[in-house]
Amino acid sequence: MSIKTAVINGVATLEIARPDKKNALSLAMYQDLANGIRSANGDPAVRAILLTGQPGIFTSGNDLEDFMSRPPPGPDSPILAFMTALLDCDKPVVAAVTGAAIGIGTTMLLHCDLVYVSDEARLAMPFTSLGLVAEFASSLVVPRLMGHARAAEKLLLGDPFTGAEAVECGIANAVLPPDEVLRYARRMAERFNTLPPGAVRDTKRLLRRADRQAIHDAIAAENALFASRLRSPEAVEAFQAFFQKRPPDFSKFN
Numbered sequence: 681m682s683i684k685t686a687v688i689n690g691v692a693t694l695e696i697a698r699p700d701k702k703n704a705l706s707l708a709m710y711q712d713l714a715n716g717i718r719s720a721n722g723d724p725a726v727r728a729i730l731l732t733g734q735p736g737i738f739t740s741g742n743d744l745e746d747f748m749s750r751p752p753p754g755p756d757s758p759i760l761a762f763m764t765a766l767l768d769c770d771k772p773v774v775a776a777v778t779g780a781a782i783g784i785g786t787t788m789l790l791h792c793d794l795v796y797v798s799d800e801a802r803l804a805m806p807f808t809s810l811g812l813v814a815e816f817a818s819s820l821v822v823p824r825l826m827g828h829a830r831a832a833e834k835l836l837l838g839d840p841f842t843g844a845e846a847v848e849c850g851i852a853n854a855v856l857p858p859d860e861v862l863r864y865a866r867r868m869a870e871r872f873n874t875l876p877p878g879a880v881r882d883t884k885r886l887l888r889r890a891d892r893q894a895i896h897d898a899i900a901a902e903n904a905l906f907a908s909r910l911r912s913p914e915a916v917e918a919f920q921a922f923f924q925k926r927p928p929d930f931s932k933f934n
């Protein structure tokens with residue numbers, strides 16, 4: 681099982697646990713994450729959800745083998761189910777970013793409520809270098825958070841950035857030493873045990889209200905392009921290069 685779930689002291693923890701593949705997210709893992717969020721959201725014993733990874737790796741993002749071999753994500757895709765569950769979750773979602781957070785590993789943080797990052801973590805949204813495009817409203821939320829110029833470095837060039845920069849540009853709340861990030865994030869999640877859940881739920885909804893429609897519109901526009909780009913020769917070259925452990929060659933494309 682690559683997603684471990686546990687409810688302890690009011691906090692439902694969803695732990696990504698596939699260290700041999702750097703916590704790459706397979707379709708089954710997305711479905712487990714979606715189910716885990718939905719079930720925690722409906723469980724009266726749960727006040728907050730904690731998303732975490734393994735020491736040194738939060739997630740290396742989508743399983744690139746799935747990208748190569750499976751059909752493009754449609755309306756019944758587990759990836760969409762996971763992100764929809766995250767976007768629709770009434771309860772606070774806290775992320776403990778224990779290490780590298782790549783692709784959807786960074787994108788999902790944009791839709792969490794509190795984000796704590798290991799000071800050794802690197803975040804990245806290298807979609808263009810994979811022949812892909814931004815996903816799940818990152819093309820909207822990232823420039824809103826940090827302005828167009830810095831968003832272009834992250835989304836057009838795919839430049840990685842540190843936990844400290846994630847805090848500075850508003851993606852994360854705090855940077856912590858690697859062996860403290862999970863404990864700290866859990867402590868913050870447990871704070872919701874002492875707050876009135878109805879007020880927390882309504883405030884979360886209000887915080888997200890103004891952007892809700894724009895986020896759904898952005899996701900629809902991104903998904904249409906993402907699905908066709910997944911089959912593009914540029915993406916095929918990028919995926920093959922990754923598994924052949926060589927740099928991709930985009931020189932023949934125009």
Ligand code: COA
Pocket residue numbers: 700701702704705740741742743744745780782783784806807810923
């Ligand atoms: N999908 C599928 N397999 C992945 C993966 C992914 N996203 N990320 C890592 N793996 C696999 C590697 O193929 C390798 O498998 P192998 O041992 O069978 O060869 C194993 O996990 C270890 O990865 P490796 O690249 O050797 O580890 P590293 O420590 O040198 O680098 C990363 C770690 C995360 C920086 C690197 O694996 C990486 O860049 N992964 C791809 C990130 C990415 O592009 N994600 C998609 C974003 S949309």
